[in-house]
Amino acid sequence: MNTAVIETPTELRNVPAPAKLNVFLHIVGRRPDGYHLLQSVFMLIDWCDTLHFKLRADGAIHRIDALPGTTLPEHDLVVRAAQALQTATGCTLGADITLEKRLPSEAGMGGGSSDAASTLLALNRLWDLRLSRQQLAHIGLTLGADVPFFVGGRNAWVEGIGEQLTPVALPPGxxxxxxxxxxxxxxxxxxxxxxxxxxxxxxxxGFAADAQQNPDQIWNFGxxxxxxxxxxxxxxxxxxxxxxxxxxxxxxxxxxxxxxxxxxxxxxxxxxxxxxxxxxxxxxxxxxxxxxxxxx
Structure with missing residues (x-):
């Protein structure tokens, strides 16, 4: 069971970062720059990481769940997402961020990208920046191709290198x-x-028609x-x-x-x-x- 988000003017606790599954994944070509062109359907599931955010007035971004004396790697997507949001908006506020990691890494489930997306969504709210979903997705794309999907927040038909998203209805499963x-x-x-x-x-x-007419079989598509x-x-x-x-x-x-x-x-x-x-x-x-x- 997922715990409800607790919100105060200075904190957001129990912020979920859900995983995704690829219903199917087709590689349909390759661009001259080497990036692969794909088609897929991304589906949100209720297996989640959980994040907690506490407002800081000094502009610092701290991952307080890191081991004492360690330096977070440059590829830490939670910290990078917070810093990217500061850079894009000129915000002078900061945050202490705790990540309770439940999603497995190297799983193909988008855990790191989802953590980054939930960080963008949470700090946009905590810092009262009022950016639109489209603006947050634009920032998210600089962090990873899957981040805009999680910011968009709906199951989606995915094309291009993963940046072209069309919401799609899926049967419950x-x-x-x-x-x-x-x-x-x-x-x-x-x-x-x-x-x-x-x-x-x-x-x-064709996929949408199959999902409507044969909902029990759609998980075998492609x-x-x-x-x-x-x-x-x-x-x-x-x-x-x-x-x-x-x-x-x-x-x-x-x-x-x-x-x-x-x-x-x-x-x-x-x-x-x-x-x-x-x-x-x-x-x-x-x-x-x-x-x-x-x-x-």
């Missing part, structure tokens, strides 16, 4: 998500010489073009898929892995998961719980 201990290198997967990059483009209207390469890089992905298959569940990888998911059948026994695997039953959300926090 429950899913078992499995993450093995090892992760998959996104760079290695996209850089593979055997990656399929010429899948025939799908049509949004494929994940990254999966075969990722399985070679991280064999445990194959182990997860085989484990779920033996239980009668049809699984596929999400994003660039290494998490996999399958529509959940309630009677399925998951108690024999190997040690170290994270196994969670999730529901999808129609919209981000923070969507009402800004307009546009």
């Amino acid at each position: 429950r899913f078992v998500v499995v993450k093995p201990p090892t992760g998959a290198s996104t760079a290695a997967i996209f850089g593979s010489s055997v990656l399929k990059r010429d899948t025939k483009p799908a049509i949004l209207s 494929a994940n073009d990254l999966q075969a390469v990722a399985q070679a890089v991280c064999p445990e992905i194959s182990d997860c898929i085989a484990w779920l298959s033996r239980k009668g569940l049809q699984a596929r990888m999400t994003g660039s892995g290494s998490a996999v998911f399958a529509p959940w059948v309630e009677s399925t026994d998951l108690s024999d998961a190997p040690p170290g695997w994270q196994v969670k039953i999730c529901s999808n959300w129609a919209e981000h719980p923070l969507r009402a926090w800004c307009e546009g």
Whole structure:
């Protein structure tokens, strides 16, 4: 059960940062600059990180959950998101930020991007900046291609390099998500010489019609073009898929892995998961719980 956000003039607590699953993921081409052109449907689920924000008047941004004496890496997306918002607006306020990390890393579930998006949404509110959702998404794109999706806050048909988003309605569903201990290198997967990059483009209207007419089958739409390469890089992905298959569940990888998911059948026994695997039953959300926090 998700805990309600607690809001005061100087604090925001229990701010959720939900994960996403890729219903499918097709690579339909490649730009001259090397970026891959994709089609996908991103779906919000109720597996979340949680963030807490406390207002500072001195402009400093502190991740107070970091180990004492350590310096946060430059790629820390929460700190970068806060600093990018300050730079874009000239805001002189700061924040102490605590991140309770529950989402696995290197899973293909967008955890870091979601943390950055929730930071933008929360500090826009705490600092009373009143930026629109479009303005926040523009800042978010400088942090990562998935950040605008989480700022947008709705399940979406995704194209381009991930920046072209069209809201799409999905039937409610429950899913078992499995993450093995090892992760998959996104760079290695996209850089593979055997990656399929010429899948025939799908049509949004066709997907939407299938979702309406055959809601139970929509989770089988298309494929994940990254999966075969990722399985070679991280064999445990194959182990997860085989484990779920033996239980009668049809699984596929999400994003660039290494998490996999399958529509959940309630009677399925998951108690024999190997040690170290994270196994969670999730529901999808129609919209981000923070969507009402800004307009546009």
